[in-house]
Amino acid sequence: MASSIGWEFYRTFLAVLTEGSLSGAARALGITQPTVGRHVSALEASFNQTLFTRSQTGLLPTEAALALRGYVEAMQGTAAALERTATSHGQGVTGTVRISASEVIGAEVLPPMLAQLRQVHPQLKIELVLSNRVQDLLQREADIAVRMTPPQQGLLIARRVGEVALGLYARADYLQQHGTPATPADLKRHALIGFDEETPFLRAASKLQPSWTRDVFSLRTDSDLGQLALIRAGCGVGFCQSALARRDARLMRVLPEHFTFKLETWVTMHEDLRGSPRCKATFDALVVCLQAHTATAVEP
Known part of the structure; x- marks a missing residue:
């Protein structure tokens, strides 16, 4: 029976996964809540599996639903590519x-x-x-x-289009107020800006500077744009692309001999x-x- 299920049913399933409720999926798709319910029920009947269970916070996906998610997301990507083409x-x-x-x-x-x-x-x-x-x-x-x-x-x-260079930067008035660090040890006295969750970049940085871990950050955000905004606002010291820092005369490089990273940059597309x-x-x-x-x- 699964072969007779149309793409719109899978699209509804993915919307329920994303929104966590029938009503949220209905709003996202611009269809009625009963229609969303019928689509989910049809999929459950087709696969002979329960896909969602009710809870106080909404609908929770079962293991069967989570197992299907990657395949349905691939279908969504293919459908979108088909439409673009x-x-x-x-x-x-x-x-x-x-x-x-x-x-x-x-x-x-x-x-x-x-x-x-x-x-x-x-x-x-x-x-x-x-x-x-x-x-x-x-x-x-x-x-x-x-x-x-x-x-x-x-x-x-x-x-390959080159390498993006990154370094530690802070606003000039922040450094005037708190002092310019002369050694990596001096960073302990500064407000450091970094990630909340561990990232590949953070792991690479900690290899060069073992003290550069999540615990040392006074301001944490997993958004690169958020970190950049905090640096530009004068909140503390953080990593910034050198090319972007040069656009802002207020930003000063900190400890360049100790903190320099380069990221290879590529432009890619399907052949x-x-x-x-x-x-x-x-x-x-x-x-x-x-x-x-x-x-x-x-x-x-």
């Missing part, structure tokens, strides 16, 4: 391109390039996903991705999109933009 045929650069990039790159670096790209190609539509999670290009969660690690998947077109005018134009523009960004990050 189907609506993008025609002469010239037209249609929708979905780009995945980290929070900082997506918010601080790409917008001027995207504005210029759309001036040249006004029929091009952009979906910009700001996430530090690596989007799966093989599952078509995005058409093009900007990644800070070399791509590991096959069937991808990948272009099946090689012949797509909309993807090729966007891919090429991203490469030029990020090559310029990484060039400004080179240490003097």
Whole structure:
């Protein structure tokens, strides 16, 4: 029976998983709550499995529902890619391109390039996903991705555009008030800005400086944009891309001889999109933009 279930039922299932209730899923999808209930019931009958149980906080997914989630998310990505492709045929650069990039790159670096790209190609539509999670290009969660690690998947077109340099920075008035640290030990007297949850970057930093752990941070947020905002506001000392710090004359480099990190930067897309005018134009523009960004990050 599962083979006769339409995609809309799986889409409803994913919305219930995400929203945690029938009413929330109905609002998200723009359908009625009874329709959501019928879709879930049809899936449960088809799989002969209970997918959700009721609780005081809403609907809780069963193990069966959690096991299905990855497959349904893959279906959603494929359906979205199909729609982007189907609506993008025609002469010239037209249609929708979905780009995945980290929070900082997506918010601080790409917008001027995207504005210029759309001036040249006004029929091009952009979906910009700001996430530090690596989007799966093989599952078509995005058409093009900007990644800070070399791509590991096959069937991808990948272009290395340089290295993004990071260092410790603080606002000048903060350093005037609290003093400029001369050694890593001096950082103990400062308000450090960092992550709440452990990250690969934090683990790499702690290898170079064993004291650089979650416990030393006076201000914690897992959002890179949040950390950047705290540094710019003069809240303390934190990591920032050197190219972005140079845009703000108030930001001063701290302990450059001890804290320097470089992240390889790549632009990638699925090789099946090689012949797509909309993807090729966007891919090429991203490469030029990020090559310029990484060039400004080179240490003097």
